Amino acid sequence: MEQTQFESDVKFPEQADFGRKELTLAEVEMPGLLGIRKEYGPGQVLKGAKISGSLHMTIQTGVLIETLQALGAEVRWASCNIFSTQDHAAAAIVKAQTANVFAWKGESLEEYWDCTNRMLTWPDSDGPDILVDDGGDATLLIHEGVKAERAFAKTGELPDPASTDNLEFQQVLRIIRDGLKAGNAQKWTKMSEKLIGVSDETTTGVARLNQMSQKGELLMRCINVNDSVTKQKFDNIYGCKHSLPDGLMRATDVMIAGKEVVVCGYGDVGKGCAFAMQSCGARVVVTEIDPICALQAAMEGFQVKKLSNVVGTADIFVTATGNKDIIMKQDMAQMKNNAIVSNIGHFDNEIDMAGLESYPGIKKVEIKPQVHRFEFPDGHGVIVLAEGRLMNLGCATGHPSFVMSCSFSNQALAQIDLWENRGTNKYEKGKVYKLPKVLDEKVARLHLPALQAELDDLSEDQAKYLDIPKAGPFKHDLYRY
Ligand code: NAD
Ligand code: ADE
Numbered sequence: 001m002e003q004t005q006f007e008s009d010v011k012f013p014e015q016a017d018f019g020r021k022e023l024t025l026a027e028v029e030m031p032g033l034l035g036i037r038k039e040y041g042p043g044q045v046l047k048g049a050k051i052s053g054s055l056h057m058t059i060q061t062g063v064l065i066e067t068l069q070a071l072g073a074e075v076r077w078a079s080c081n082i083f084s085t086q087d088h089a090a091a092a093i094v095k096a097q098t099a100n101v102f103a104w105k106g107e108s109l110e111e112y113w114d115c116t117n118r119m120l121t122w123p124d125s126d127g128p129d130i131l132v133d134d135g136g137d138a139t140l141l142i143h144e145g146v147k148a149e150r151a152f153a154k155t156g157e158l159p160d161p162a163s164t165d166n167l168e169f170q171q172v173l174r175i176i177r178d179g180l181k182a183g184n185a186q187k188w189t190k191m192s193e194k195l196i197g198v199s200d201e202t203t204t205g206v207a208r209l210n211q212m213s214q215k216g217e218l219l220m221r222c223i224n225v226n227d228s229v230t231k232q233k234f235d236n237i238y239g240c241k242h243s244l245p246d247g248l249m250r251a252t253d254v255m256i257a258g259k260e261v262v263v264c265g266y267g268d269v270g271k272g273c274a275f276a277m278q279s280c281g282a283r284v285v286v287t288e289i290d291p292i293c294a295l296q297a298a299m300e301g302f303q304v305k306k307l308s309n310v311v312g313t314a315d316i317f318v319t320a321t322g323n324k325d326i327i328m329k330q331d332m333a334q335m336k337n338n339a340i341v342s343n344i345g346h347f348d349n350e351i352d353m354a355g356l357e358s359y360p361g362i363k364k365v366e367i368k369p370q371v372h373r374f375e376f377p378d379g380h381g382v383i384v385l386a387e388g389r390l391m392n393l394g395c396a397t398g399h400p401s402f403v404m405s406c407s408f409s410n411q412a413l414a415q416i417d418l419w420e421n422r423g424t425n426k427y428e429k430g431k432v433y434k435l436p437k438v439l440d441e442k443v444a445r446l447h448l449p450a451l452q453a454e455l456d457d458l459s460e461d462q463a464k465y466l467d468i469p470k471a472g473p474f475k476h477d478l479y480r481y
Contacts (some may be wrong), residue, residue: 005123006097009115010090011104019092022059023066029401030060032409033067035446040071040416047072049419052119052128054138055201056084056393057103060404062092064132065099067412075099078119080134082107083370083386083394106369113171116141120191127191130418131220132411134201135346136208141172142195143212143219145188148176152185196422197221199414201407203236203267204322204346209432221427223414224434225407230443233481235407236268239399241276243392244318244344251371251385251395252340257281260314264307265321266293269344273318274302285310311335318391319343319350329355332374332382342385344392353388370394402447409443410435437473 027034040046051068055061057079069075077099079085085103093101102115116138120127133139148159159177161170179187198220200206206226212218226232248254261282263274270286274297277284286297287307294304311331319326322345329352332341343350356362361377375381386394398404414435421427448455463470475481 007100007102007118007123008094009102009104009118010087010094012087013091013094015088016091016095019059019062019086019088019090020095022088023062023092026059026063026401029450030063030405030408031450032405032443032446033063033412036409036412037067037070044072045416046419049073049130049415050122050125050128051075051130051132051415052122052138053077053099053132054080054116054119055132055134056081056398057090057093057101058084058086058393058398058404059089060398060401060408062089063401063405064408064411065093066096067408068132068415069098071412071416073415076119076122076128077101077103078115078138079103079107079112080137081390081393082109082112083389084398086397109167109171110174113141113168113175117175121187126187126194129194129196129422130415131195131198132201132415133198133205136200136205139198139200139205139209139220141175142188142192143217144172145176145179146192146219148173148180149185149187149189152180192219195220197223197418197427199223199225199411199418201225201231201411202346203232203269206432207322213430213432216430218430218432221418221429222432223418223427224432225410225414227434228410228440228443229437229481230406230440230447231410232268234403235399237272239403239407240269240272240320240344240392242403243396243399244273244276245280246396247344247385247392247394248316248340248342249396251342251391252383254316254340256316259283259316260285260310261316261318262287262305262307262310262314263302264317264319264326264350265323265345266290266297266302267320267322269322270320271296273320273344274300277316277318278302282316285314307331314339316340317342320345321350322346324349325352326350328352329359332356333359333376335380335382337380338373338383340383340385341388342391342395343388344390346390348388351384351388353384356382356384402450406443406447409446410439413439413443437475437477441472441474 051073085105090101090103102118159173161173206224209222259282261277262285264287266286266288274284285303288294298304312334363375365373370386373381385391
């Protein structure tokens, strides 16, 4: 589909050819997305759909974008993290004009939210038909916009960025306020009315959607991509198992073998991280609040400790909880000299960056972009990766293509289903749905041949014995894998 009024904002357009070469290599490693192009491309199942996306603008995302475009969609894209864009990927997409892209590595918070706004703002329409989100920032902007427009209509009151000390939320309020001041009093309301739905990629984004749904505040139809087994049990585990050591090594080149590594949180991401560090020869300690996950970690041979009991001995810390306030400034003050502090969870609030930045007498030295040494007044320091944001995407290139093909096949199928059901009542506004297990199994099936994996066939007799359909689904919905 040709783009109407092509727009873009990327940093290094001259890297487009390099980006294209890497996109071409990635396609071979993404059989799920290529399979979806083959199956749904000829029918142009997304023809007429305007898709906005807020998801790390990497090479792998480039293959997703070009899949959506190959199925007929018009696409606008921004990254969901200030450090995760691969500039050559963004440049290649822009050169091919397969999507309008607004993203570069190292955005300021102001630039990040402006890019999100531009990605959502369509020149010839009230907004996108469908949204791909990762972590919920784009969804948040729309909801806050609607809230502010309702208040403005009632009282004439404008949102005040100074009303919050949250630096990100200040930007959200700035954008909404400026739109209202410019006389655009219905932008977000009209956008939310037009929007068919959103599919969110990650644990934290889905948690936000579920919270809004429970409070009755969710304005959209939503698909939870994270909880597809072929996303959660692959990307979160095997993806992080690959990209955590990649991030640590590219950032610091530190020897991992023999070191004490603390992984905070032993959910799916934490499991991948703990196993990766163990395979590098580290002595791995896990911290948890959930007795089930703590017991799992203990039975895999990891030590399970309170953070306070290892804060002074460990060499490397990785937060993977999706929670806030995990490693605080007073913890970092007690750490060994040059202990590495990093986060692989979605947001930057797992590590108390504000507390560290404002610690009395602290000195911040940039070793290189996304690697900083914070020196305490007594001369000892900690090395912080990606300023407390996702270190695997800030200091390395995130997960590799093969595992992202699993995640993004679910994204593509979710977008197709939302679009194809725009006129039905399959999805209700305000509710969060998962994709059906047959599609999850389809995604897995698309990836087996590349690994020379063979499946046995279930006989009629065996299917009857297990009381499951011969062609699947092979497990009930609550099976845990
Ligand atoms: P999860 O819910 O499976 O695991 C989080 C674990 O942290 C849980 O077991 C929970 O009990 C534990 N936890 C919560 N508070 C804690 C605390 N105070 N101390 C210790 N443990 C605590 O979630 P997940 O799927 O593993 O995702 C974790 C985070 O990583 C989310 O923010 C998610 O969005 C993000 N994520 C990042 C990537 C990436 O590429 N960097 C990929 C997938 C998911
Ligand atoms: N999340 C983790 N790794 C990623 C990648 N390579 N591209 C997009 N999103 C990701």
